[in-house]
Amino acid sequence: MGIVGNRRSGNAASRQVDAFEIVAAQVVDVLATAGVVLDERNLVLRASPGAIQFGLVQNRHLIHGSLLQLVEEARTISGAAERELQIETGLQREQLWVHAKAAKFGDRYVMLLVDDRTEAKRLEVTRRDFVANVSHELKTPIGAISLLTEAIAGAQDDPENIKKFTASLQKESQRLGNLVQELMQLSRVQGAKLSDTAVELDLASVIADAVDRNQVLADKRNVKLVTSAKPGATLQGDYEMLTTAVRNLVENAIAYSDPGSQVGIGLKALDGIAEISVTDSGIGISEDEQERIFERFYRADPSRSRETGGTGLGLSIVKHAASNHKGDVRLFSKEGVGSTFTLRLPIDSKETN
Ligand SMILES: Nc1ncnc2c1ncn2[C@@H]1O[C@H](COP(=O)(O)OP(=O)(O)OP(=O)(O)O)[C@@H](O)[C@H]1O
Numbered sequence: 001m002g003i004v005g006n007r008r009s010g011n012a013a014s015r016q017v018d019a020f021e022i023v024a025a026q027v028v029d030v031l032a033t034a035g036v037v038l039d040e041r042n043l044v045l046r047a048s049p050g051a052i053q054f055g056l057v058q059n060r061h062l063i064h065g066s067l068l069q070l071v072e073e074a075r076t077i078s079g080a081a082e083r084e085l086q087i088e089t090g091l092q093r094e095q096l097w098v099h100a101k102a103a104k105f106g107d108r109y110v111m112l113l114v115d116d117r118t119e120a121k122r123l124e125v126t127r128r129d130f131v132a133n134v135s136h137e138l139k140t141p142i143g144a145i146s147l148l149t150e151a152i153a154g155a156q157d158d159p160e161n162i163k164k165f166t167a168s169l170q171k172e173s174q175r176l177g178n179l180v181q182e183l184m185q186l187s188r189v190q191g192a193k194l195s196d197t198a199v200e201l202d203l204a205s206v207i208a209d210a211v212d213r214n215q216v217l218a219d220k221r222n223v224k225l226v227t228s229a230k231p232g233a234t235l236q237g238d239y240e241m242l243t244t245a246v247r248n249l250v251e252n253a254i255a256y257s258d259p260g261s262q263v264g265i266g267l268k269a270l271d272g273i274a275e276i277s278v279t280d281s282g283i284g285i286s287e288d289e290q291e292r293i294f295e296r297f298y299r300a301d302p303s304r305s306r307e308t309g310g311t312g313l314g315l316s317i318v319k320h321a322a323s324n325h326k327g328d329v330r331l332f333s334k335e336g337v338g339s340t341f342t343l344r345l346p347i348d349s350k351e352t353n
C-alpha cells in the first residue's frame with residue numbers, strides 16, 4: 001500500500017480527509033507510472049508503488065528539488081506544469097531521464113506524475129552516435145575517392161602514377177561497398193523477425209558455406225582453413241544470417257593472423273547446444289578490449305583494421321545474429337597467442353559429436 005502518514009488517529013487534530021483526497025489516492029494506486037499526491041504543505045499523502053521504487057519520496061517529502069519546484073509551479077497556474085528532467089535516484093545515484101507533470105487537484109492538492117524516459121533517451125543517444133559514426137566512416141573513403149580522381153585527372157602523362165592511383169581508387173571503392181553492405185546486414189539483423197525467415201537448417205552446411213565464402217581471402221593471405229564439422233546439428237534459423245555470422249568470425253580470424261598460419265573451424269553439439277568455434281593463432285585481443293570489440297564500429301587497432309579494410313561492424317552483426325537465435329558469443333583470447341570465438345546456439349534436441 002502506498003499510504004503515507006497516519007489517517008486514523010483518533011486525535012482531534014487529525015487531518016480531514018476530503019473527497020478529493022480519496023479520489024486522488026485511488027487514482028495514484030492504479031498508476032503504472034510513478035504518481036504522488038501532495039497536500040498544501042507539500043507533504044506526500046499518497047505515493048504509487050512506482051514512486052517508491054523510483055526513490056522519489058522519503059519521510060513524506062519529495063526528495064528532488066526539481067520535482068518540488070514543478071509542484072510549486074503547478075499551484076500558480078490553471079493547467080498542468082510539465083518538464084523533461086534528469087534526476088538521480090538510489091544509493092548508486094543512478095541517472096534517470098523523466099517526464100514530470102504536475103497539476104492542481106481540488107483547492108489544496110497537487111498530483112505529480114513522473115514517467116521514466118531513460119530507455120528512450122538512451123536509444124536516442126545511441127542512434128545519434130550511430131549516425132555520427134556512419135557519416136564519419138562514409139566520409140573517409142568518399143574523400144579519398146574524390147582526391148584520387150583529381151590526382152588521376154592531373155596525371156595524364158604519367159602512366160606509372162595513374163596505375164598507382166587507380167589501384168587505390170579500387171581499394172577505396174571496395175571499402176565503401178563493404179561498409180554499405182555491412183550496414184545493410186546490421187540493419188537486417190537488428191530488425192529481424194526470425195519467424196518470417198527461419199527454416200530447418202544443418203549447422204554443418206552453414207559452416208561449409210561460410211568457409212567457402214572466405215576461401216579467396218584465405219588464399220590471398222596464405223592462411224589455411226581447417227574445418228571439422230559433422231552434419232546432424234540442426235535448428236530452426238535464418239540461414240543467411242547465421243552464415244554471415246560465421247563468415248565474419250572466419251574473416252576476422254584470417255585478417256588478424258599472420259600469413260602462413262592456420263584457422264580452425266569446429267562444431268560440437270551437446271545437451272541441446274551447438275558450439276561453433278573459430279580459432280586462430282593470430283595477434284589476440286587484450287583483456288580490456290575483449291568486451292568492447294562487440295560494440296558497433298569498435299576496432300582494437302584502427303591502423304591494422306584500416307589496412308584490412310575493416311569498419312568494426314562485423315562482430316556486432318555476429319552478436320545480434322546469435323541473440324536472434326537465442327544464443328550468445330564467447331571469446332577466449334590471449335595477446336600474441338591467438339583467439340577462439342565460440343558461437344553457441346540452442347539446437348533441436350538430438351546429440352551429435
Ligand atoms: N580473431 C581476432 N583476432 C584479433 N583481433 C580481433 C579478432 N576478431 C576481431 N578482432 C578485433 O576486434 C575488432 C572488431 O572486429 P569486427 O569484426 O567487429 O570489425 P573489423 O574486423 O575491424 O571490421 P569489419 O566490420 O569489416 O568486420 C577488430 O577491429 C579487431 O581489432
Ligand SMILES: [Mg+2]
Pocket residue numbers: 248251252310312314315
Ligand atoms: Mg571483422
